[in-house]
Amino acid sequence: MAKKPLGLDSMGIQKTMRFGDYLADAGGQFALNGISGLVGAITYFYTDKVGVAALTAANVLLISKIFDAFTDLIMGKIMDNGKSPKGKCRPWFLRMALPTLIAIVALFTVPKGMSNAGQFIYLLLTNLFASAIVYTAISIPYGSLMVMRTKSIEERSKMGIFRAALGYIIGMIIAILLVPITNLLGPGGIADQAAYIKFAAVVGVIAALLLVILYRKSEERAAAEEKPDDGLPFFQCIGMLFKNKYWVLLLIINLFSSIIYALTSASGTYYAKWILGNDNLIGIMGAVGLIPTFLGFAVVGPMTKKFGIRKTLLISFAIGIAGAAVRVFFPSSFILTLTAGLLPSFATIPMMCLSGTMSSMATDYNDYLYSNKILGMSASAAGFGTKIASGLGGSLIGWILAAVHYDKDAAVASTAVRYGIYGFSIYLPLILLIVMFFLTSRFDLESKYADIMKEVHERKALKAEK
Numbered sequence: 001m002a003k004k005p006l007g008l009d010s011m012g013i014q015k016t017m018r019f020g021d022y023l024a025d026a027g028g029q030f031a032l033n034g035i036s037g038l039v040g041a042i043t044y045f046y047t048d049k050v051g052v053a054a055l056t057a058a059n060v061l062l063i064s065k066i067f068d069a070f071t072d073l074i075m076g077k078i079m080d081n082g083k084s085p086k087g088k089c090r091p092w093f094l095r096m097a098l099p100t101l102i103a104i105v106a107l108f109t110v111p112k113g114m115s116n117a118g119q120f121i122y123l124l125l126t127n128l129f130a131s132a133i134v135y136t137a138i139s140i141p142y143g144s145l146m147v148m149r150t151k152s153i154e155e156r157s158k159m160g161i162f163r164a165a166l167g168y169i170i171g172m173i174i175a176i177l178l179v180p181i182t183n184l185l186g187p188g189g190i191a192d193q194a195a196y197i198k199f200a201a202v203v204g205v206i207a208a209l210l211l212v213i214l215y216r217k218s219e220e221r222a223a224a225e226e227k228p229d230d231g232l233p234f235f236q237c238i239g240m241l242f243k244n245k246y247w248v249l250l251l252i253i254n255l256f257s258s259i260i261y262a263l264t265s266a267s268g269t270y271y272a273k274w275i276l277g278n279d280n281l282i283g284i285m286g287a288v289g290l291i292p293t294f295l296g297f298a299v300v301g302p303m304t305k306k307f308g309i310r311k312t313l314l315i316s317f318a319i320g321i322a323g324a325a326v327r328v329f330f331p332s333s334f335i336l337t338l339t340a341g342l343l344p345s346f347a348t349i350p351m352m353c354l355s356g357t358m359s360s361m362a363t364d365y366n367d368y369l370y371s372n373k374i375l376g377m378s379a380s381a382a383g384f385g386t387k388i389a390s391g392l393g394g395s396l397i398g399w400i401l402a403a404v405h406y407d408k409d410a411a412v413a414s415t416a417v418r419y420g421i422y423g424f425s426i427y428l429p430l431i432l433l434i435v436m437f438f439l440t441s442r443f444d445l446e447s448k449y450a451d452i453m454k455e456v457h458e459r460k461a462l463k464a465e466k
Helices: 019-050 054-080 091-095 097-106 116-149 153-185 190-217 234-242 245-275 281-307 309-329 334-338 340-370 375-403 415-440 445-465
Strands: none
Touching: 019 054, 019 097, 019 116, 019 153, 019 190, 019 245, 019 375, 054 116, 054 375, 091 097, 091 116, 091 190, 097 116, 097 190, 116 153, 116 340, 116 375, 153 190, 153 281, 153 340, 234 245, 234 340, 234 375, 245 281, 245 340, 245 375, 245 415, 281 309, 281 334, 281 340, 309 334, 309 340, 309 415, 334 340, 340 375, 340 415, 340 445, 375 415
């Protein structure tokens, strides 16, 4: 039986996405957040389960992210030059399914008894494989797929919500269940590591299966009408992107968002263990944290419809700033950790849902400026900065812990350690949210978008007539 044709969106653009398409598309975000979430939480595994020095763990994460950032730029060109009949984006999801499983498990199979140099090399290579190769080979095509899949901003926004929701689910599973489950399965020593490996294997298998489903269900319907970069020189593309003020604003906002995500992903366990007195409390904190999370996903659609993208983000960032500010004065309160402390998490939900839509608008603005979307390079150059930021976020924790002489075997946290944990858990996220609020206030592309796209369409129609 033939499927009922889809209608037009509110701007009169043909819709192309059905409910099953949104679900399949979101599977790619599960795979990406599975990798990034485990990498974000791995500092605690390295320092407290394997016995790696905090400074070593920090340096490994930073070095791998620097390499990771440069591979984003390379991947953008590789994708744009792809010749597969399946499209430029789609084939990469199938190619990376098995490597995703291998990369996730390898992160936790740190051999016992290695020298410090050997341990450093193993940690670096596994992080490079997971982040610089596998994650990058998925994220650049996946980020570009939204533009290639549909022209409808309405559908792109829904794709962003579905992606953020499924990505957040795996992120919260890692944040809430990783430590309690591995503590339950691993009573100590080698058993602790084996428990982490089992957890990673389950995440890896699910991620690989979802990538296969994404490959089978995705279609690059707009691919025939798009010009990725027309063979423009690499540095010319970069220069063009940095003349697009909206792309630059979104780049910086995403950088700071990535730092916040990295900090919050890895800091919760340290906070529960040393400030609140029990690392198993991370499970309670995460469970209660589902309330503002689900609320955020529930309200982002209605808020965007009523206020628009920019105002929705400004309201959410203001709420996050208020929550973080309260914690500055009462950092040791478990009650405020479970209440005001969750407001910054709520503030990040709309950004998760809408950043992809904003990125697609900035890419369309390239078309307005240059008659060229610069698709692959837009995604890869943005990924370059984001990877550096996430590496800094994860490394900041290790550096701060090293600076305050963190001792995992101490009976209680010293004053310096406590303030170090306050720093990466409360103070830094607060500062970054304030800056993100200001930068978002400058992103006024939404109000101009309809007129801009009308002019782009008229230009193309005139050119076609000639």
